[in-house]
Structures are given as structure tokens and as C-alpha cells.
Amino acid sequence: xxxxxxxxxxxxxxxxxxxxxxxxxxxxxxxxxxxxxxxxxxxxxxxxxxxxxxxxxxxxxxxxxxxxxxxxxxxxxxxxxxxxxxxxxxxxxxxxxxxxxxxxxxxxxxxxxxxxxxxxxxxxxxxxxxxxxxxxxxxxxxxxxxxxxxxxxxxxxxxxxxxxxxxxxxxxxxxxxxxxxxxxxxxxxxxxxxxxxxxxxxxxxxxxxxxxxxxxxxxxxxxxxxxxxxxxxxxxxxxxxxxxxxxxxxxxxxxxxxxxxxxxxxxxxxxxxxxxxxxxxxxxxxxxxxxxxxxxxxxxxxxxxxxxxxxxxxxxxxxxxxxxxxxxxxxxxxxxxxxxxxxxxxxxxxxxxxxxxxxxxxxxxxxxxxxxxxxxxxxxxx
Ligand SMILES: *Cc1c(COP(=O)(O)O)cnc(C)c1O
Numbered sequence: 001x002x003x004x005x006x007x008x009x010x011x012x013x014x015x016x017x018x019x020x021x022x023x024x025x026x027x028x029x030x031x032x033x034x035x036x037x038x039x040x041x042x043x044x045x046x047x048x049x050x051x052x053x054x055x056x057x058x059x060x061x062x063x064x065x066x067x068x069x070x071x072x073x074x075x076x077x078x079x080x081x082x083x084x085x086x087x088x089x090x091x092x093x094x095x096x097x098x099x100x101x102x103x104x105x106x107x108x109x110x111x112x113x114x115x116x117x118x119x120x121x122x123x124x125x126x127x128x129x130x131x132x133x134x135x136x137x138x139x140x141x142x143x144x145x146x147x148x149x150x151x152x153x154x155x156x157x158x159x160x161x162x163x164x165x166x167x168x169x170x171x172x173x174x175x176x177x178x179x180x181x182x183x184x185x186x187x188x189x190x191x192x193x194x195x196x197x198x199x200x201x202x203x204x205x206x207x208x209x210x211x212x213x214x215x216x217x218x219x220x221x222x223x224x225x226x227x228x229x230x231x232x233x234x235x236x237x238x239x240x241x242x243x244x245x246x247x248x249x250x251x252x253x254x255x256x257x258x259x260x261x262x263x264x265x266x267x268x269x270x271x272x273x274x275x276x277x278x279x280x281x282x283x284x285x286x287x288x289x290x291x292x293x294x295x296x297x298x299x300x301x302x303x304x305x306x307x308x309x310x311x312x313x314x315x316x317x318x319x320x321x322x323x324x325x326x327x328x329x330x331x332x333x334x335x336x337x338x339x340x341x342x343x344x345x346x347x348x349x350x351x352x353x354x355x356x357x358x359x360x361x362x363x364x365x366x367x368x369x370x371x372x373x374x375x376x377x378x379x380x381x382x
Contacts, residue, residue: 021249044251062187065199068221076100087140113289136168142296151179272375279371
């Protein structure tokens with residue numbers, strides 16, 4: 001038997017409390033038993049998103065909510081900005097393309113964070129820009145974009161600010177309302193400790209106003225109808241009832257831990273991981289602003305990142321992730337988000353050490369694990 005450890009940047013491990021809740025007998029989504037579950041999850045989700053606005057719950061993967069951000073607020077021919085610093089930035093551009101929305105990209109070199117002044121300049125050049133699309137955490141590079149700073153340059157402008165926070169929600173402190181985020185997108189299988197299948201979308205009043213003029217085709221993701229249904233603790237179509245019950249359990253856990261403490265825990269885990277990477281003689285991929293959700297690590301000279309990823313899984317049972325596109329073979333990525341603690345980092349670091357040693361890379365076993373332990377010990381002492 002090979003014991004498995006899921007340390008990928010989505011899906012992430014699901015805690016027993018959540019699994020148990022989802023083991024409940026099936027209930028009917030139009031029957032009264034569903035109402036309190038939905039209502040509780042709905043209210044807790046608003047709290048998590050730090051917003052007074054409605055947060056819609058969609059039965060879809062995260063990309064479903066991203067799609068809804070485009071075809072519910074914009075029309076063919078509208079001009080938008082996309083911050084593109086990796087695979088997920090690119091996804092915004094592709095979705096816009098599917099709905100004939102015209103994209104100007106703010107290109108960000110992979111591994112860098114967007115410069116807010118570049119967004120400001122693009123907005124000044126074209127005041128008709130209707131929306132700015134960005135990631136909070138660009139999962140392909142492991143970079144966190146400064147949502148607050150970019151929100152600051154959009155404030156007072158016509159454009160909506162849409163943030164894909166799928167891999168950042170319940171990890172990084174994201175103040176939806178205070179930072180002027182009109183559309184905040186979340187997904188179930190990352191920081192929220194759930195299986196894949198739900199997407200979340202908070203919508204500001206400014207966005208609802210813009211929605212009135214949208215002429216894009218839509219059927220399944222009709223947010224105006226979802227908003228009406230939400231008021232009655234319902235969804236337009238059959239929702240993933242089981243996942244919504246699990247969502248309420250996951251949010252209850254987050255509530256019990258405390259939002260600040262959840263963010264602080266992720267900062268500690270990421271800090272220890274980065275320390276261990278340095279101590280192993282390796283480098284993280286981001287040149288700046290590394291996220292607390294996952295760490296992208298450069299495959300050392302003479303090794304193949306895909307081989308590292310494969311050996312981690314096949315020999316040690318650790319499912320991490322490889323690099324995508326231009327980073328294929330160059331990096332591997334390890335997550336520490338959601339249901340993650342000290343020994344997930346220790347496990348990952350130990351498996352990386354053994355994998356690299358096995359590949360003939362010069363490395364002292366225990367160097368990374370020791371550094372991670374020291375980081376954790378310092379954190380608990382302070
Ligand atoms: C995981 C992820 C997504 C969503 O992908 P789905 O497969 O559609 O759930 C989108 N954006 C980012 C930044 C992600 O990490």
C-alpha cells in the first residue's frame with residue numbers, strides 16, 4: 001500500500017468534519033429541510049468574502065463563475081483589461097474571446113506581480129474600459145497580485161473590478177467591499193476544503209447596474225435569476241445539495257478558527273515552506289510577492305520538474321503539481337491551503353528531499369525539514 005497525500009493546488013484535502021456532513025442522507029432542494037442549510041452557508045459565505053453584497057452559489061467548477069462574470073455584465077464589442085501573468089490570467093482572455101468581448105492585456109512576466117500603475121495607465125488610455133479582470137493568486141506561477149492596490153486605481157472609474165480568488169479565498173485576506181472588488185470569484189476545491197463542484201461569486205451594486213445593459217447570450221449562468229432565487233434560499237436549477245451541506249460545515253470550521261487566524265496559519269505554513277526551500281539549496285519561482293496558498297519551486301539545474309512531480313507521487317504518494325506551459329519541466333508546485341497544517345509542509349519537504357536525493361541531486365537529507373521545523377518553532381515561541 002502507498003499512503004497518499006494530496007498536496008496539489010486544487011483539489012485539496014477535505015476534513016473529516018466536512019466529509020461526515022456530506023454523508024447525510026439525500027434531501028430535496030425544494031423541500032423545507034434544505035432552507036436552513038442553504039441560508040446558513042449563504043450568510044457565512046458573505047462573512048468569508050468580507051462583503052455586504054450577495055454571494056451567489058453556483059453548481060460548477062470555478063471557471064463557471066468566471067464565465068458568468070463575462071456573459072452577465074458585458075456585451076459583444078465591449079472593451080476590457082485582463083491582467084495576464086500566467087495560465088489563469090490567460091483564461092480570462094479566452095472566456096472574453098468566447099463572448100466577443102475585446103481584450104487588452106496588461107502582460108505581466110510569469111513570476112512577477114502586476115504593477116498597479118500599469119493598470120492605471122491602461123485605464124487612462126481608454127476610459128471606455130468596462131471591466132478589469134485579474135487573479136488574486138495566479139496558481140500557475142504561485143504569485144499573489146496586490147488586489148488592494150489594483151482596486152485602488154480602479155476606484156471611481158467606470159470599470160468593474162473582477163477578481164478570480166479561487167485559489168486565494170480563505171487563504172489571503174481579501175476585503176471585497178473595502179477594496180472595491182465588484183466581482184469576487186471563489187471555488188470549492190481550494191482554500192474552502194471541499195471537493196470540486198461549487199463556485200461562488202459576490203456581485204456589487206455597481207455590477208448589477210452594468211448587468212442591465214448586457215447583451216451577451218446566457219442560459220445556465222443567469223445571475224439575475226440566481227439573485228432572485230438566492231433571496232428565497234434557492235438556486236435556479238438543482239444545486240449540488242451535498243456540497244452545499246459540506247460548505248456550511250467547512251465555513252463553520254473556518255468560523256471557529258477565526259478569519260484572522262486562518263490567514264495567519266497560511267502565512268506561517270507558506271513562510272516555513274519558503275524557508276525550507278532555501279535551506280535545501282532550491283529557489284522559489286516567484287521573483288516577488290509569493291502567495292500563501294502554494295509554493296512554486298524551481299527544478300534545480302539538471303533535473304526535470306515533471307520527473308520530480310512524477311516521483312513525488314509514484315514513490316512517496318505525494319500528489320503535488322508540475323509546471324504548466326512555459327514552466328513545464330521547470331517548476332513543481334506544492335500547496336499548503338485549506339485543510340493544511342505543519343505536517344503537510346514537513347511531509348512535502350521531506351518527500352522533496354528524498355526525491356531530489358534519489359535523482360542524484362546533491363542535498364543533505366533533513367536540511368529542508370530542519371529549517372521548516374525551526375521556522376515553526378520560532379513561530380510558536382513568538
Ligand atoms: C483552480 C483555479 C481555477 C478554477 O479552475 P476550475 O478547474 O474551473 O475549478 C481558476 N483560477 C485559479 C486561479 C485557480 O487556481
